[in-house]
Amino acid sequence: MDNTLYNQIFLKPRFQIDFEMKADLLLEKIKTNIDENQKFKMKVVDNHIIVDVPEKENHYWSPQLQIEIEELTEYTSKIKGLFGPKPQVWTLFMFIHFGVATAFLIFAVVAYSNWSLKKSGFFPIVMLVVLPLLWIVLYVIGSIGKSTGKKQMDELKEFTKQILKNIK
Known part of the structure; x- marks a missing residue:
C-alpha cells in the first residue's frame, strides 16, 4: 500500500480504492479480516459494511466507518469508505x-x-x-x-489501513 492511500485516509473522511478482485471475494476478505480483529463491531448489509467502536468504548460522539463495495467489471471492484459520525x-x-x-x-x-x-x-x-x-x-x-471522538477516529483509520493492507 502506498503513502498516497494513507494520506487520503488521514486528510479526508472519504476514500476510494480500486481492486483487481471480484466484489464478492473482496467483501468476504474484508469480513474475514474484521472478524479476526474482534476489536470493532461490524454489520453487513448486502455490499455495505458498517464498522463501529466496541460497545464498552461507545459514546454519543463515537465515529463509525461505512464501507461500500461496488463492482466495476467482472474482475474489478471499488471500495468506497466514509468516516464520520453516526447517522443519529x-x-x-x-x-x-x-x-x-x-x-x-x-x-x-x-x-x-x-x-x-x-x-x-x-x-x-x-x-x-x-x-x-x-x-x-x-x-x-x-x-x-x-x-471527543478523534482518538477513536484515529483507531478506525489505523484499523482500516491494516485491513486494506492485508487484502492487497
Whole structure:
C-alpha cells in the first residue's frame, strides 16, 4: 500500500480504492479480516459494511466507518469508505440547523413586515441576533464532539489501513 492511500485516509473522511478482485471475494476478505480483529463491531448489509467502536468504548460522539463495495467489471471492484459520525448524531444536528435556519427566516420576515408597517418589532430583531449566536454555539458543540471522538477516529483509520493492507 502506498503513502498516497494513507494520506487520503488521514486528510479526508472519504476514500476510494480500486481492486483487481471480484466484489464478492473482496467483501468476504474484508469480513474475514474484521472478524479476526474482534476489536470493532461490524454489520453487513448486502455490499455495505458498517464498522463501529466496541460497545464498552461507545459514546454519543463515537465515529463509525461505512464501507461500500461496488463492482466495476467482472474482475474489478471499488471500495468506497466514509468516516464520520453516526447517522443519529448527523440527523439531529441537521434537524436543529434546519430548525434554526427556518426560525431565522420567519423572524426576518416578521421583522421586515413590522418595519414596513412602522410597528414595533423588538422581539423579531432580538431573535435575528440570538439565532446566529445559536449557530455559533452549535458549531462549537460539534467541534467539541469531533475532538471527543478523534482518538477513536484515529483507531478506525489505523484499523482500516491494516485491513486494506492485508487484502492487497
